[in-house]
Amino acid sequence: MRTRIIDWPTFIGAFLLLVGVTIPLVLFPDAGKEFVDKANALMTGNFGVLYLVMGLIVFFFLIYVAFSANGHVKLGAEDEKPEFNTFSWAAMLFAAGIGSSILYWAVIEWAYYYQGPPFGLEPESKEAIQWSTAYGIFHWGPIAWAIYTLPALPIAYFYYVRKKPVLKISEACRPVLGRAVDGPIGNIIDILFMFGLLGGAGTTLALGTPMIAEGISELTGIGVNLGLQTFILILCTTIFAISAYSGLKKGIKILSDINLWLALFLLGFVFLLGPTRFITETTTNSLGILLDNFFKMATWTEPFGNFAQFEETEFPETWTVFYWAWWLVYAPFVGLFVARISRGRTIRQMILGTMIYGTLGCVLFFGIMGNFGLYLQLSGSYDVIGFMNENGAPATIIQIINQLPLAKFMVLIFTVLAIIFLATTFDSSSYILSAVVQKEVEGEPLRWNRLFWAFALCLLPLVLMFLGGLGTLQTASIVGGFPLIIIMFLLAWSFMKASTQDIVASEGYEEKTIHINRKRILEKLRRKKQDSDKND
Secondary structure, eight states: OGGGGBOHHHHHHHHHHHHHHHHHHHHSHHHHHHHHHHHHHHHHHHHHHHHHHHHHHHHHHHHHHHTSGGGGBBSSOTTOOOSSOHHHHHHHHHHHHHTTHHHHHHHHHHHHHHHSOSTTOOTTSHHHHHHHHHHHHHHTSHHHHHHHHTTHHHHHIIIIISOOOOOOHHHHTHHHHGGGGGSHHHHHHHHHHHHHHHHHHHHHHHHHHHHHHHHHHHHHOOOOOHHHHHHHHHHHHHHHHHHHHHOIIIIIHHHHHHHHHHHHHHHHHHHHHSOHHHHHHHHHHHHHHHHHSHHHHHHOOOTTTTSTTSOOOOHIIIIIIHHHHHHHHHHHHHHHHHHHHOTTSBHHHHHHHHHHHHHHHHHHHIIIIIHHHHHHHHHTSOOHHHHHHHHOHHHHHHHHHTTSSSHHHHHHHHHHHHHHHHHHHHHHHHHHHHHHTBSOOSSSOOHHHHHHHHHHHHHHHHHHHHHTOHHHHHHHHHHHTTTHHHHHHHHHHHHHHHHHHHHHHSSOTTSSSBOOOHHHHHHHHHHHHHHHHHHO
């Protein structure tokens, strides 16, 4: 009886697609990598403008919704309070949406922009320094969190307002696609989302595992090898499997709270005992650059790079378009998770809270951790660039942390935080994947289902890690996630159509907080139909 609740076509389809992509990469790694790289270059090169336009449209659409009548709708009953306090809610959405990748890129991303700056600037020049501190905040800022937030609107609305016990991307498209979501079209939408998430998880593993291995190596003297990386993967899998098995309130919430407190300690320590004035001034300056050049950064496509007299850097495709595609792949998952934890809040609170708390967290990480690394480089205290070019980014990140007071202790804190960040992303992922393959979710997804996807998230990337193909899987997921651009617009249309219909049909339209009573609306529609039939 318990297996009848599983949506087997989606369950099997998603797993077979992932295995179908993984096996060729295992058997023919070089040919597979070449094919995927060409497909990715084709997508980002020819459709990069589409990604950039999508980012801006989503950003302004959410701002509009937040301050419209649709944004005043409450997710839940009239007297219902938020299921989680603001601290835990912010901790969970941030940990799910960012993961250990923030520890990786916040510390080191500036170094890539410093050596390969945008707009044709001279590498390692004063202008390059200015942009290197701002571009990371831009890429992880409001547009990224807007892309994350959009899928949460229709999903939360149907789950908490229309009381549909289904956490699926396809179900959120029902107002537009109708009964088509009950057939192959709905399965394809959900399978594409799951494939994107599973591949995107490979990116998080590809970045997080070597960094954690370097931290453990620094602390213990054990050399970084596949054995150590395998141990880290098994450890993280055990943590997030236990967390996912324990459920939302007992496992994921507690782990996310610990994660946020450790992150605040790390940031506070670096800020207070590092170059405080430099960090403060540089972060403020970066925010000014971002505010002054927001549209320039959001729309730069390097249109003249193909001409002989101009040098093509491929900066937009390599960074901005790639990031927007990456956020897009993760967006349905983060949206599903944000929707699930936002009970008792209004649509407006969910939108502004996710965008503001998410952006603020990233500003703090890039402003403090990134500018600490930049200070080491500019002051001559440590040659970050030279070490990175010789030893790679993961080892460089740990060496930057090693320049702090109480170095070993801070490397320990950083490494533990990276492990928990990785675990919090994956326990949220397994929770949502299990929800998507169920026909309905009353309370929590089935425990065996949560555990299955927890291990599926680890085992397939583990195989690819041994073959050096994690990056290829991640690139493949971004290529496969291209149709999600269309799905994003379907989600926006579905939300506006459903919520506007309910608001117009509800009483208390002018109230500050709108409580949608679906039973009352359906009763009014039934009476209206009866009166119409009598008149006929």
